[in-house]
Structures are given as C-alpha cells and as structure tokens.
Amino acid sequence: MVNMRYVFGLVALAAVFGVIEAGSGSVNIDIAAGNALVAKKKPEDAIPVIELRGEGKPMTAAQIRALEEASNGGPLDIKVDKTWRPVKCPRAAQRLDFVTFHYKGFLEDGKKFDQTYARGPIRVQLGVGMVMPGLDKGMRGMCDTELRKISVPYRLSRKNKSKVWKHIPNDEHWLTFNIEVLTVEEFTLERQFAFLDSNNDTYLTESELIRFAENMRKEYGKTWANEDIDNVHAARYYVKYFDINGDGKISLDEFVKVMERDMATMETAKLVQTQVQKAGKGKKTAPEGRKRDPGFAWILDFNNDGIVTVEESDSADEVFQGAPAVLPVFDQKDEL
Numbered sequence: 001m002v003n004m005r006y007v008f009g010l011v012a013l014a015a016v017f018g019v020i021e022a023g024s025g026s027v028n029i030d031i032a033a034g035n036a037l038v039a040k041k042k043p044e045d046a047i048p049v050i051e052l053r054g055e056g057k058p059m060t061a062a063q064i065r066a067l068e069e070a071s072n073g074g075p076l077d078i079k080v081d082k083t084w085r086p087v088k089c090p091r092a093a094q095r096l097d098f099v100t101f102h103y104k105g106f107l108e109d110g111k112k113f114d115q116t117y118a119r120g121p122i123r124v125q126l127g128v129g130m131v132m133p134g135l136d137k138g139m140r141g142m143c144d145t146e147l148r149k150i151s152v153p154y155r156l157s158r159k160n161k162s163k164v165w166k167h168i169p170n171d172e173h174w175l176t177f178n179i180e181v182l183t184v185e186e187f188t189l190e191r192q193f194a195f196l197d198s199n200n201d202t203y204l205t206e207s208e209l210i211r212f213a214e215n216m217r218k219e220y221g222k223t224w225a226n227e228d229i230d231n232v233h234a235a236r237y238y239v240k241y242f243d244i245n246g247d248g249k250i251s252l253d254e255f256v257k258v259m260e261r262d263m264a265t266m267e268t269a270k271l272v273q274t275q276v277q278k279a280g281k282g283k284k285t286a287p288e289g290r291k292r293d294p295g296f297a298w299i300l301d302f303n304n305d306g307i308v309t310v311e312e313s314d315s316a317d318e319v320f321q322g323a324p325a326v327l328p329v330f331d332q333k334d335e336l
C-alpha cells in the first residue's frame with residue numbers, strides 16, 4: 001500500500017526529473033534520460049503535476065522507490081527518533097548482545113498493522129540476521145526500557161517469511177516501528193552457549209544443532225547464505241570442532257576454550273591486517289564478507305580472521321563433509 005499524498009509528492013519530483021509526459025498515460029522512470037530532458041526543457045515544463053493526477057496508471061511501489069532513491073542520491077537509510085531514554089543505562093546494545101523488545105508496527109498511512117504486546121516480546125541477537133537489517137541497525141545503542149521510533153525503508157525491511165515476522169508487510173515502501181526494549185543482555189560466551197543449548201542440559205549435541213538451525217529458519221527466517229549446506233553435515237563438523245574429550249557432545253568448558261582460542265587468533269589476524277593497511281597507506285586490503293556469527297555459523301570462518309568471505313561460505317557445503325582442519329587439541333594438563 002502506498003500513501004497517496006506521498007505519490008503526489010513523488011509525481012512532482014518525477015516531473016522535476018522530466019520523466020513524466022502529461023497525457024502520455026505512462027510513467028517512465030529513466031532518470032538519465034530524464035536529466036537530459038530537464039536540461040532541454042524550461043522550468044515551467046516541470047509543473048503540470050495536478051493534471052497528471054487523474055491520468056495514466058498509478059506508479060508501482062518499485063517505481064516510487066527508484067525515484068525516491070534517485071532524489072536521495074543513493075539507497076535510503078533508516079530514520080531513528082529517540083522517543084525516550086532512561087537516565088541509567090547499564091548496557092547500550094551492541095552487536096551480538098541479546099535484546100528483548102516489544103514493537104508496534106505502522107504502515108505509511110499511519111495504520112497499525114501489528115503489535116507484540118498481546119502475544120509476548122521478541123528476543124533476538126543483534127548482528128546475526130535474526131531481525132530485518134533496518135531494525136537491527138536502529139536498535140543499536142538502546143538501553144533497558146528505552147523507547148525509539150524507527151522508520152525502515154523497503155530495502156532494509158526485507159526478511160524471509162517466518163513465524164516471528166509473519167505479520168510484517170512485504171510491499172510497504174516505509175514501515176515504522178515503535179520499539180520498547182525490555183532488556184539488553186550483554187554478549188558472553190556463557191550466554192551464547194545457553195542460546196544454542198535449547199534443552200538446557202549443559203551440552204550441545206548434533207541433533208540439537210540441527211534443531212537450532214531449523215528453528216532459526218522457521219522462527220526468524222535466518223538461513224545459511226549457502227543453501228547447499230546440509231545441517232546434518234554441519235552439525236557433525238561443529239561437534240568435532242569443539243569436542244575436546246571426544247565424547248560426542250560439547251560441554252560449556254569445551255565451548256569456551258575453543259571459542260577463546262579462535263577469538264585470540266582473530267585478534268592477531270586483525271592486528272596483522274591493521275599493519276598491512278598502514279603499510280599500504282590506506283589502500284583497501286581487508287577481506288570482504290560478513291562478520292563471524294558466534295552461533296552455529298561460527299564454523300564458516302575457516303581461516304579464523306573474523307570475516308566469512310563468499311569463498312568460505314561457498315565452499316562450506318563440501319568442507320563440512322570432512323573433518324575440521326584444526327582439531328580441538330589442547331595441552332594434556334588442560335584435559336577436562
């Protein structure tokens with residue numbers, strides 16, 4: 001659904017671009033050609049917006065988006081209105097923190113499409129693809145009990161359909177969320193382990209990891225970037241990656257030890273990268289990809305540099321069919 005007042009505003013904008021011909025009955029969003037036309041036409045040619053309203057087909061949401069982004073000079077970003085902030089903020093939410101929140105969601109015309117107050121709050125981990133990119137970004141820095149109004153443009157509201165997000169409209173140009181954060185839980189390895197240990201028995205098993213992946217997809221629309229990855233293979237690989245004493249399951253101690261080992265390696269990689277960057281005088285040399293996810297997808301970062309490149313992700317379905325290159329072998333004195 002598209003707010004009509006908004007359409008008129010954009011029609012006026014389109015007229016400025018010179019892309020709408022009065023009476024032609026069609027709307028052509030060819031910005032480059034439009035700019036060429038603007039150069040030739042006199043300013044008054046850009047005015048007949050009112051006559052246009054009744055004519056031609058209404059613009060599609062995609063056409064309006066193209067116009068708006070052209071006038072913006074690039075993709076649109078979220079708008080954040082800090083409605084209310086508590087005086088005390090024990091933890092401002094950062095990437096990987098767990099945030100529990102309520103939302104009321106509104107369409108462009110101000111109509112409420114959904115709210116979570118009746119069915120209970122949502123808990124997500126930030127920065128790992130559990131929530132639409134616009135909200136993930138807009139909730140950074142929020143504190144317990146803080147209120148924000150976050151407006152999310154189309155491109156940043158895309159999310160696979162899932163149980164938790166099933167009420168989010170798919171074709172809305174802008175969505176506005178009134179967010180109320182209940183709690184921000186700082187990222188710790190213990191908390192990450194508990195998040196993966198869904199049956200709360202202090203061990204992670206293959207079947208539990210498979211269920212975790214299934215649950216992420218069904219509930220939050222979160223999937224592997226490489227859809228050829230087989231959850232059974234990935235779970236087997238994951239257990240081998242963490243299982244120090246070889247009993248086929250992962251204890252909290254094992255999890256923490258292997259995570260800390262990897263995080264130390266990542267720190268070193270980052271330091272080296274910084275040195276290289278300095279030596280290269282600002283030349284861009286850092287690997288491109290997604291930041292490493294501390295959940296099931298931790299095992300995707302094969303070279304332990306903290307970034308999951310497209311190559312790493314693309315090769316993962318094959319790699320997971322074998323054994324990890326680095327096995328969790330620690331000093332005998334450290335044996336659990």
Ligand SMILES: [Ca+2]
Binds near residue numbers: 199200205
């Ligand atoms: Ca368990």
Ligand SMILES: [Ca+2]
Binds near residue numbers: 300302307312
């Ligand atoms: Ca990597």
